[in-house]
Amino acid sequence: MNTKKIKTDNPTMGDVALAAGVAPVTVSRYLNDPALVSERSKQKISAAIKTLNYVPHAAARTLASKRSRMIGCIMPSLDSSLFGRAIEVFQNHISTSGYNLILASHNYDAAKEQEHIHQMISHGVDALLLIGNSRDEEIYRLLQAKNIPYVLTWTIDPSQVHPCVGFDNHSAASSIANYLMDLGHTKFAMISGLVKNNDRAYERLQGVRHALAKRGLSLADDNVIERQFGVDAGRDAFRLLMSRSQQPTAIICGSEPFAYGAIFESKTMGIDIPNDVSITGFDDMWLASNITPRLTTVRTPQQQIGMLAAKYLVAKLNGENVLTPPPLDIEIVVRESCAPPRAPKIAAVK
Incomplete structure (x- = not known):
């Protein structure tokens, strides 16, 4: 040299x-x-x-080059390992193509997300990765006018208007509800994320309702507790549900931290999981297979989402005519947090 x-x-x-x-x-x-x-x-x-x-x-x-070599990613929260798996894979792939990752979070605030999108556009990002599809159509018109490629993740768009890399949240939630009904459960409750401005939480709730309705069951509004995502919220919701005279025999958690909180609170309350109540999670994060009892959950394709989203955006930036993949597969992972409901006690005949 x-x-x-x-x-x-x-x-x-x-x-x-x-x-x-x-x-x-x-x-x-x-x-x-x-x-x-x-x-x-x-x-x-x-x-x-x-x-x-x-x-x-x-x-x-x-x-x-007329490019910043920056790709923006706006996430609902940085306080979770859920998105971390996908974003790490995403960053590794775009970096091999010479792009850097710019990251922001909006804490499920639609106005804050819109502000971040405008800021990233003003700083010249070449492309954007977004989570979900609950946002004002004005955002999409702006991205199209600026000729900025984008991809929506953790969701699907049945209308096929927007490019998506994700899975069917409605179908995934239906699958876990069907699993519990196959075990014999009929008394359900759900701990859900706030459904406003969150299409993933909304679709999961609707998926559970739809599955139950197909078998002649229902999910009472009183048995749906919406909370900000978190372990403490799961503890609080579980305590509320299991302090009632009419207790559910199965609680579906729309996010895994809710399920962790429920399991932690069950030990405080002296409630046996799964014999008193079955608990399910959603995403199969690392703690699911290490908590006691180990958690039955929906395994989502987190790393696959990150890789395919990166490939799509890089291909678009290279001028390639590329299609997004069909909805990705989920898997029901059966562990020890679920069991058939206990048979009702029969009063002794005097």
């Missing part, structure tokens, strides 16, 4: 090219579109950048 005549206090792209023994345009391609550069040249340029401690000027790169 030729670095003798190069000033290393503030190296330029030309200095990197000279040190690597390639043309400056090759360095520019490496920085803006690595797929256009041979593996041998990539290695030489990478070594030169490391040796010279070269840091590209972001504004100059944006002007030259």
Whole structure:
């Protein structure tokens, strides 16, 4: 590597090219579109950048390539490992194509999400990953007007208007309800996320109601408790449900932290899971297989969502005519938190 005549206090792209023994345009391609550069040249340029401690000027790169090399991701919350699995896979994939991840969260506040979207657009993000499809249509019109590719995740769009990488929340919730009914349960309750501005929570609630109705059962409004997501909310909701004279024999949790809270609270209340009441979760996060009793839950394709969303956006940014995948599969994972309901006690005949 030729670095003798190069000033290393503030190296330029030309200095990197000279040190690597390639043309400056090759360095520019490496920085803006690595797929256009041979593996041998990539290695030489990478070594030169490391040796010279070269840091590209972001504004100059944006002007030259008309791209910021940034992809924005706006999540409902950062206080959860649920989205972390998918986002880690997403980031790893886009980084191999030369893109950086810009992350924000809105805490289930539609106005805050809209503000983040406007900010990211003003800062020139090349594409956006969003969670769910509950938002004002104005947002989609803006993204289309700005020619910014986007993808919605953790959801599907039956109308096929918006590109989605996700699964059918309605069907997934129906599946777990059917599993419990197959065990013999007829007395149900549900701990749900707030359904306003949250299509995933809404579809899961409707999926449970629909499955029960098909078998002549119902989910009373009093037995649906909506809460902000969290373990403490699960504890509170479980305590409320199991303090009533008419207790459910099965509680479906629309989010896994609710189920963890329910299990923790059951120990405080002296309630036996699954013999007194069955509990189910949703997503199969790491604690599900380690809590006692181990949690029966819906396993969602979190890492697959991250990978496919990244592939879709990178392909769109490369000008490819790419389609989103069909709805992804979920799986019911049966563990020890569910059992058939106890037979009613028969009073002794005197």
